[in-house]
Amino acid sequence: MKMFLDFLPIVLFFAVYHFSGDILLATLVLIPATLLQVAFMWWRYRRVEKMQLVTLVLVVVMGGATVLFHNAAFIQWKPTVVNWLFAFAFLVAPLFGGKTLVERMMGKAITLPAATWRRLNLAWALFFIALGAINVYVFKTYDEATWVNFKLFGMLGLTLLFVIGQGIYLARHMPRDTLSQNDHQKDDV
Numbered sequence: 001m002k003m004f005l006d007f008l009p010i011v012l013f014f015a016v017y018h019f020s021g022d023i024l025l026a027t028l029v030l031i032p033a034t035l036l037q038v039a040f041m042w043w044r045y046r047r048v049e050k051m052q053l054v055t056l057v058l059v060v061v062m063g064g065a066t067v068l069f070h071n072a073a074f075i076q077w078k079p080t081v082v083n084w085l086f087a088f089a090f091l092v093a094p095l096f097g098g099k100t101l102v103e104r105m106m107g108k109a110i111t112l113p114a115a116t117w118r119r120l121n122l123a124w125a126l127f128f129i130a131l132g133a134i135n136v137y138v139f140k141t142y143d144e145a146t147w148v149n150f151k152l153f154g155m156l157g158l159t160l161l162f163v164i165g166q167g168i169y170l171a172r173h174m175p176r177d178t179l180s181q182n183d184h185q186k187d188d189v
Contacts, residue, residue, distance in 0.1 A: 005040065006052075009033040009059070014152045023072045023144060027063045030075075034059040051086070058082055076139040076147060079155065083132035090125035094118075116173045120166065127162050131155060 012033045017026035038056045041048050058078050065074040093101035100121035103112075112120075138154070139147040 005037055009037055010152055014148060017145075017148045021145075023075065023148070024067055024070060026148075027066045027072075027075050031059055031063045031067075054085060055082060072144060073139075076135075079135045079151060080132035083128040083135070087125045087128035087132070090121055090128065094121070110170070112170075112173060120169065123166070123169075131158060134158070 009030055013026045013030040016029045017023060020026065034056050038048055038052055041052060058081055062074045062078040062081070066072055090101045093099070093104065097104075099107070100117045102121045102124060103117040107117075135150070135155070138150045142150075
């Protein structure tokens, strides 16, 4: 359910754009949809993730600028700004408390050596930098409809590929006793 809610505003943006061909109208739908998404998350779970708040602020500011100035470039820059802010967060997190952002998010689920956490954290930062740069390339090089498709399908596809690659990397670097414990737990079931 949460994953569906996370993607609902962008799916609505995509659908409105493809039915109308109007990025301003799609943006006008995106802004309240994102506001409602965050409000629902607060109402339902009594908390909102920082990522959702950052996205909300950027949707309102950059989406608002898109509508106000009738210029799609503002909303097209939003994914790049979001991804580069995430990259920045991954890079500076170890300066505050010593742990990488990846370790803070996943450290309760798995145990890895500090060097592996650092490499994984750096990989995420580089991925977000690259994703932001690819977004700029796509919206500067291709037409608006291609960018809208890339925004939903291209970015999602690249993220899924990266997560699969991360899973493979993690499997290779998991301590052997953790892997054998998981095998024994499967046998017990």
